[in-house]
Amino acid sequence: MSKQEKLNRLRAALEHREGDRIPVSDFFWTGFVKKARALWGEDVDLYRKFDLDYVVVDPNMDPVIRDFEILEDDGENIRVRTGFGAVIRRSKDFPMPHFDSFSVREPEEMADFVIESGLDPRRLYRSGDDQINGVGDALRRNTPSWNERVDAYCRDFPVFGSICEGYEYLWHCIGTENALYWMLLEPELFGAMVERIGTFLLELLEQQIQESRGRLSGFYIWGDVAYVNGMLFSPAVWRKYFKPIVKKAIERCHQEGLLVIYHGCGNATAIYEDLIEMGLDGYNPVEAKAGLDVAALKEPYGNRLAFAGNMDVRVLESGDRRAIKRMLLRKLEAARGGGWICQSDHSVSSGVNPEDYAYMVELARDYGRYPLDWERIRRELEELQ
Numbered sequence: 001m002s003k004q005e006k007l008n009r010l011r012a013a014l015e016h017r018e019g020d021r022i023p024v025s026d027f028f029w030t031g032f033v034k035k036a037r038a039l040w041g042e043d044v045d046l047y048r049k050f051d052l053d054y055v056v057v058d059p060n061m062d063p064v065i066r067d068f069e070i071l072e073d074d075g076e077n078i079r080v081r082t083g084f085g086a087v088i089r090r091s092k093d094f095p096m097p098h099f100d101s102f103s104v105r106e107p108e109e110m111a112d113f114v115i116e117s118g119l120d121p122r123r124l125y126r127s128g129d130d131q132i133n134g135v136g137d138a139l140r141r142n143t144p145s146w147n148e149r150v151d152a153y154c155r156d157f158p159v160f161g162s163i164c165e166g167y168e169y170l171w172h173c174i175g176t177e178n179a180l181y182w183m184l185l186e187p188e189l190f191g192a193m194v195e196r197i198g199t200f201l202l203e204l205l206e207q208q209i210q211e212s213r214g215r216l217s218g219f220y221i222w223g224d225v226a227y228v229n230g231m232l233f234s235p236a237v238w239r240k241y242f243k244p245i246v247k248k249a250i251e252r253c254h255q256e257g258l259l260v261i262y263h264g265c266g267n268a269t270a271i272y273e274d275l276i277e278m279g280l281d282g283y284n285p286v287e288a289k290a291g292l293d294v295a296a297l298k299e300p301y302g303n304r305l306a307f308a309g310n311m312d313v314r315v316l317e318s319g320d321r322r323a324i325k326r327m328l329l330r331k332l333e334a335a336r337g338g339g340w341i342c343q344s345d346h347s348v349s350s351g352v353n354p355e356d357y358a359y360m361v362e363l364a365r366d367y368g369r370y371p372l373d374w375e376r377i378r379r380e381l382e383e384l385q
Contacts, residue, residue, distance in 0.1 A: 006053045007158045007217055014259055014281040016303040016338040022368035023053035024342045024361055025308075029095075030138035031350020032357075039354050047157060050361050053341070054158040056220045059146040059208060060123040060130040061164060063115040063173060063200075067129040068141070078139055082131040084172050085113075090139045095350065097135050102175040107186040110193040113173060118203025124211050131172065132164075132222075137350065146208075150215050158217035160261070161208040163201045163249065165223025166194055166242040167232075173197075176232075183237055191241065198245040205249055209256055218259030218281075221249055226266030228290040235270045243271075247278045254279060261308055265346065266290050276304045285309035288345040294334035307334060308341035311360065316344065317351040321359060326384040328363045329377050335368060342368065 005020070012019030028036075028046055037044055047055050062083025071087065072079040079089045085103030104113055124146040133143040144152075146161075153159050164172070170193065171179045182190045208216065225232055225242070246262070253260045261282040262275060267290040275283065286292045286309040294310040315327050334340035342364040348357055367377060 001051060003154075003156055003158060010053055010158055010217070010341070011259065013335075013338050013341055014261075014306045016306060018338050018370040021370060022332075022335045022340060022342050022364060024050070024364050024368075025052040025054045026343050027056070027347035029347055029350045030136070030140075031095075032348045032352055032354065035350070036354040047153065050358065052157070054160060054217070055153045056160045056162055057146055057149045057153070058132050058162045059204060060126065060128075061132050061169070061204065062130045063113070065116060065120065065122050065126065065128075065130075068134070068139075080135070080139070082129070082135065084131050086131070086172065088131075088135050090135070095137050097139075099175065102173070102178070104174040104178065107178075107182050107189045110174065110182075110189050113193070115196055115200050118200040118205075119207050121207075121211075123204060124207060147211070150212065154215040159215060160218040160220050160259070161205075161212065161216050162220040162222060163205050163208075165221050165225070165262070165264075166197055166201065166245040167225050167238070168223045169197050169201060170194060180233060183233065183241065194241045194245075198248075201245060202248055202252070205252060209252070209258070216258060218261065219249070219253050220284075221246060221260065221262045223262055224265045225271070226264060226268035226290070228266055228287075230267055231270050232266075235274070238271055239274065243274055243278075246275075250278050250280055267292060272301065272305060276301070280305065282306040282308050282341065284341075284343065285346045288312035289314070292345075294331055294340055298334045298336065298339070303337065303339065306339045306341070309343040309345050310334070311342060311344050313344050313346060313349050313352065316356055316360065317349060319353055319356050321356065322384055324356065324360055325363055326381065328360060329367060329381045329384070332367060332372060332377055335372065 009019040009023045013023050036046055064083040066083050068080040068082055070080055076092045079087060081087050087100040089098045089100050104110055127145045129141055134140045150159055225238055250260050259281045261284050262280055263284045265287055283305055286294055286307050288310055294307045315323050
């Protein structure tokens, strides 16, 4: 499929229209990528292998641009200090990193926390280490520059740039516990820190828009402000400190005709109406693990907010193809009239068999062609009960 066909399909879904079929895309854990390479060859590119419909490319968002400082490496554990000033431990047997410490320990220290300009060209043109791209379920060094990665995909795929949401960026700087305490106990110092972060993030957004020279089709805003049972803090706090940053980012993107998808883990339904009010195009990942179901969300949010995600990774990990098919067919209700991108409910984990993921993609393309064949979908759902 051509880039234009994919972009048309993507726009249709996010604008609550029926395109040629539902779009499909995803994010992949390193363990899944390794399995795929063992199966299909070391040079396999999963976005091209599955012919997915968009790619997200993250710039260097570290407050201070520098390579990782290796503090410990015994072959099993590695500890690094990043440009966020955080000391992070990666252990071989654990899927995600552990944040050992942060450079800010007292609320007064927030004022002295260094955040280099979001307009620094190194954020887009320098290859090397950075925390957002390099620390996850594996430690990745020497990440190619944002510009190189955009160039690698922009001719064949709609490419999204990205920034963090205010809280997502803040906790990377000072830690979750401090952030949650200080927003209540030190509102003036906290507010000043958030204001500086907002300036940085909007600068970084602007730099990507300008330097993309038309290569971007949209933006992701990374913003984990919830957990499985609801918001990490009150919606009122989010509206006071963080909503203004998101609002300005969405408005700026829309001025350029760019699509915007907000990524927020957990159950953040308490702020969905705020996101709709700001004109957000789509919400990801709609975690099934947080009790969310895109088919059920279709009724209250209808044609006001599109969703990207909600394919339960636990079902994909099971390898039960009847269950995978049943899940896919149920989720198609969210695609009625547009409004859904088929995607995992976070990212494709190391426990998923690549052939089972390929099966899900095949199903999405078969049953997700518009107009949806509801007679066939309902009949086969009944057979799978």
